[in-house]
Amino acid sequence: MELRHLRYFVAVAENKGFGVAARLLSVSQSAISEQVRDLEDEVGTALFDRSNRRIGLTAEGEQFLEDARGILRLADQAVENIQRSLRGEVxxxxxxxxxxxxxxxxxxxxxxxxxxxxxxxxxxxxxxxxxxxxxxxxxxxxxxxxxxxxxxxxxxxxxxxxxxxxxxxxxxxxxxxxxxxxxxxxxxxxxxxxxxxxxxxxxxxxxxxxxxxxxxxxxxxxxxxxxxxxxxxxxxxxxxxxxxxxxxxxxxxxxxxxxxxxxxxxxxxxxxxxxxxxxxxxxxxxxxxxxxxxxxxxxxx
Structure with a gap:
């Protein structure tokens, strides 16, 4: 599992669709779909309910979204801490x-x-x-x-x-x-x-x-x-x-x-x-x- 998988998953979840997420991230929709599928294979369950026209999260997906956001926040904070350190601010x-x-x-x-x-x-x-x-x-x-x-x-x-x-x-x-x-x-x-x-x-x-x-x-x-x-x-x-x-x-x-x-x-x-x-x-x-x-x-x- 890579941070890229989590960022794609969160983008799809927050924007209720693969197409919107693809435009926001400037990647192809097929690339996002593939990465999300890989993520679901790795965690062992479906994260999105694809039975309706409008994409929604499964119960497992709702739980995973909370954790994914937290991991991404920590990753972003780690990068910011390094940048601040390089600037002599910490x-x-x-x-x-x-x-x-x-x-x-x-x-x-x-x-x-x-x-x-x-x-x-x-x-x-x-x-x-x-x-x-x-x-x-x-x-x-x-x-x-x-x-x-x-x-x-x-x-x-x-x-x-x-x-x-x-x-x-x-x-x-x-x-x-x-x-x-x-x-x-x-x-x-x-x-x-x-x-x-x-x-x-x-x-x-x-x-x-x-x-x-x-x-x-x-x-x-x-x-x-x-x-x-x-x-x-x-x-x-x-x-x-x-x-x-x-x-x-x-x-x-x-x-x-x-x-x-x-x-x-x-x-x-x-x-x-x-x-x-x-x-x-x-x-x-x-x-x-x-x-x-x-x-x-x-x-x-």
Missing amino acids: GTLTIGFFTGGTGSFFPQLIKEFRRRFKGVRVQLMEMPPGLQHRALQNGALDIGFTRAVQSVDARVLSSEHFQTEAIYAVLPIDHPLAKRRSILLRDLAQEQFVLNDRKYSPAVADKIFALCAQAGFSPQLGASATNAPGAIALVQAGEGIAILPGGSRLLNNKDVVFVPLADKGATVELVIAWSSQHETPVIRSFLELARKKSRKTDRTG
């Missing part, structure tokens, strides 16, 4: 992000994607950039909002610039330089620095060391943190000053101030990354929307 998507690095655009982007792609189950995972890169490679994440991908990972990960963030000095509110509108890194050469562990954010750590070298000094390192909230907490505790990207300003409180660095090149990238090996239509749908969002939100502050 499936699952696991997105990595890190605290202090997503700004206000991130929740807006997620909400818009969920609204447009209701058939996609979105899961969000908070994860430092360094760990995101590993998770993208092993398939634990599909998309990562992260920092620039290191060269060792760039062989297997694709990434695109999403946003440019200015870098800020995070100072205690009573620090002598706290009221400056901007600050040069060389003015902080004698300070003790609180930095994020390079293991968790290598791109930012490398950029800070490069800026310090450009300013002519090596930073005095104090306590380290695994993320921006931890670094801010250490500044509050008097452990030193921190250097953080602008997205961390969303975590600001009354005990610290963010002063932009005036040094040339004091910016860092936020990128969107994914594994080409694990790329799916759902990932491509998200990337397309994210790219549109990126063109509207790229900033240097």
